[in-house]
Amino acid sequence: MLFSVRDLHVSYGNIKAVHGVSFDVEEGEIVTLIGANGAGKSTILNTIAGLQHPTQGEIVYRGNNLARMSAHEIIKRGVVLVPEGRRIFGNLTVYENLRLAGFQLSRAELEERIKRVYSYFPRLEERRNQLGDTLSGGEQQMLAVGRALVTGGDLMLLDEPSMGLAPILVQQIFEILREINRQGKTILLVEQNAHMALKLAHRGYVLETGNIVLAGPSQELVASPEVQRAYLGG
Amino acid sequence: MEFFVQQFLNALQLGSLYALIALGYSMVYGVLLLINFAHGDIFMMGAFFGVFGSITLGLPFVPTLLLSMILTGLLGVTIERVAYKPLRQASRLSVVITALGVGLLLENGLLALTGANPRSYPQDLVTTKVYDLGGVSISNVKIIIIVLAALLFAGLYTIVQRTKWGMAMRAISYDKFAVPLMGVSQDQVISLTFLLGTSLAAAGGILWGVAFPVLNPYMGLRVGWKAFIAAVVGGIGDIRGAAVGGLLLGFIEIFVPAYGKSIGISSTWRDPVAFGLLLIILVVRPTGLFGVARRQKV
Numbered sequence: 001m002l003f004s005v006r007d008l009h010v011s012y013g014n015i016k017a018v019h020g021v022s023f024d025v026e027e028g029e030i031v032t033l034i035g036a037n038g039a040g041k042s043t044i045l046n047t048i049a050g051l052q053h054p055t056q057g058e059i060v061y062r063g064n065n066l067a068r069m070s071a072h073e074i075i076k077r078g079v080v081l082v083p084e085g086r087r088i089f090g091n092l093t094v095y096e097n098l099r100l101a102g103f104q105l106s107r108a109e110l111e112e113r114i115k116r117v118y119s120y121f122p123r124l125e126e127r128r129n130q131l132g133d134t135l136s137g138g139e140q141q142m143l144a145v146g147r148a149l150v151t152g153g154d155l156m157l158l159d160e161p162s163m164g165l166a167p168i169l170v171q172q173i174f175e176i177l178r179e180i181n182r183q184g185k186t187i188l189l190v191e192q193n194a195h196m197a198l199k200l201a202h203r204g205y206v207l208e209t210g211n212i213v214l215a216g217p218s219q220e221l222v223a224s225p226e227v228q229r230a231y232l233g234g
Numbered sequence: 235m236e237f238f239v240q241q242f243l244n245a246l247q248l249g250s251l252y253a254l255i256a257l258g259y260s261m262v263y264g265v266l267l268l269i270n271f272a273h274g275d276i277f278m279m280g281a282f283f284g285v286f287g288s289i290t291l292g293l294p295f296v297p298t299l300l301l302s303m304i305l306t307g308l309l310g311v312t313i314e315r316v317a318y319k320p321l322r323q324a325s326r327l328s329v330v331i332t333a334l335g336v337g338l339l340l341e342n343g344l345l346a347l348t349g350a351n352p353r354s355y356p357q358d359l360v361t362t363k364v365y366d367l368g369g370v371s372i373s374n375v376k377i378i379i380i381v382l383a384a385l386l387f388a389g390l391y392t393i394v395q396r397t398k399w400g401m402a403m404r405a406i407s408y409d410k411f412a413v414p415l416m417g418v419s420q421d422q423v424i425s426l427t428f429l430l431g432t433s434l435a436a437a438g439g440i441l442w443g444v445a446f447p448v449l450n451p452y453m454g455l456r457v458g459w460k461a462f463i464a465a466v467v468g469g470i471g472d473i474r475g476a477a478v479g480g481l482l483l484g485f486i487e488i489f490v491p492a493y494g495k496s497i498g499i500s501s502t503w504r505d506p507v508a509f510g511l512l513l514i515i516l517v518v519r520p521t522g523l524f525g526v527a528r529r530q531k532v
Contacts, residue, residue: 049415050414051411051414051415070414070419071414071415072414072417072418072419075414075415075416075417076417080415081415083411083412083415087409087411087412087415089404089405089408089409089412090408091404091405091407091408092401092404092405092408096401099398099401100398100401100402100405100416100418101416101417103398103402103416103417103418104417147416151416151417
């Protein structure tokens with residue numbers, strides 16, 4: 001098992017956001033957590049990435065418990081988050097954003113990975129000297145994924161990469177994610193866009209108010225009446 | 235004309251000194267949104283470490299300068315670690331009050347150690363030479379101060395613009411939340427910011443002592459306040475703003491008394507006029523000359 005979350009509880013003060021969630025991700029998989037706004041999806045990802053600490057539970061990655069580590073230690077182990085809302089540094093250029101993401105790398109390794117990112121997203125190379133603030137939403141999402149690729153690691157966490165993007169752009173980004181996965185990256189994807197997420201992912205978990213209510217291979221979830229009714233408008 | 239050139243150099247000298255101190259206020263605000271009210275006293279410590287290097291150890295000018303920058307830089311990093319870091323999650327008011335407390339501790343600690351008598355700054359640190367260039371007398375002290383300040387600023391600007399640590403500093407000032415996600419330790423970036431900001435203030439302290447050779451533990455108060463105002467006028471959080479704000483304040487403070495008489499303003503009006511002008515700038519541009527309005531992020 002590459003990655004597993006066991007009985008995760010997270011609270012904001014007195015408000016419990018996640019009530020004992022457990023799930024696994026195998027090496028090479030794309031796994032998605034779907035659910036409505038406020039189901040606790042982002043909280044789970046932020047907790048895995050170390051931006052927040054669980055009140056209870058374990059987050060095990062390659063045999064190490066990440067639950068008490070700081071965000072930059074978790075990144076060194078190989079778990080990288082593409083955060084909700086992209087969080088591009090608007091006062092830095094595209095290239096500087098990528099360079100910062102490779103903070104721990106040698107110069108040669110860094111340039112090598114940036115080159116690879118430019119090959120996935122030629123748009124970013126065209127705009128490499130533009131400030132992050134001047135990019136469109138789609139370009140910012142490309143940059144957010146690009147940064148995570150530069151940082152490296154084996155497990156990429158993505159929080160709502162489709163948010164606010166036109167369907168055609170969402171398809172483009174998801175196509176790249178599939179390609180990245182084919183080349184060996186394991187992906188944990190959180191999405192409100194259940195339709196797209198289940199099309200991409202091998203397996204999925206359905207989250208409702210901090211609990212997992214359904215789990216299974218994507219095709220089964222797509223076919224299940226609950227998912228059809230609640231998330232796919234079927 | 236000679237008079238003008240003379241005043242121009244005086245203004246550049248004073249402005250460079252304000253700028254060196256203003257940079258530290260601006261950088262710390264940029265990464266922590268903290269107004270480090272102890273920064274003026276850090277400047278004063280830099281001047282005193284200069285006395286330590288020059289008189290106690292008998293070092294010449296450049297080693298004294300470097301020693302003071304290193305010692306003051308370490309002091310700045312220690313202050314951040316001990317006094318500000320535990321308050322990372324606390325309200326901003328608590329941190330500001332702590333900064334004021336740190337300032338009082340430095341002033342009165344030094345007062346207890348060195349006594350209340352103002353002392354003169356070591357004269358042989360830089361032996362003053364005055365050159366006469368076509369009726370304009372130029373002292374080597376002014377040239378050294380102006381050139382050193384310019385070099386230090388250029389060095390800092392290069393670090394901030396060209397290195398990955400500088401990128402991390404700029405990134406933190408834009409979005410603190412996302413920086414750890416890049417694998418960058420926020421604490422290390424903050425320490426570096428304090429190291430750079432306080433060592434520049436130390437250089438300012440020594441150069442101030444060379445230019446205006448009186449030393450006392452409270453010298454950081456007045457100068458610190460003025461440099462802080464210069465940083466705000468320039469646009470706090472932006473190092474170009476700190477440099478421009480410092481120079482601007484230097485020019486106003488020198489030129490108002492120098493030329494004010496001819497338009498009926500006596501030199502006692504220097505500060506009211508200087509700060510009046512700065513207030514007008516802030517009314518027109520509330521974020522300062524180089525500042526941008528900060529988005530509130532949730």
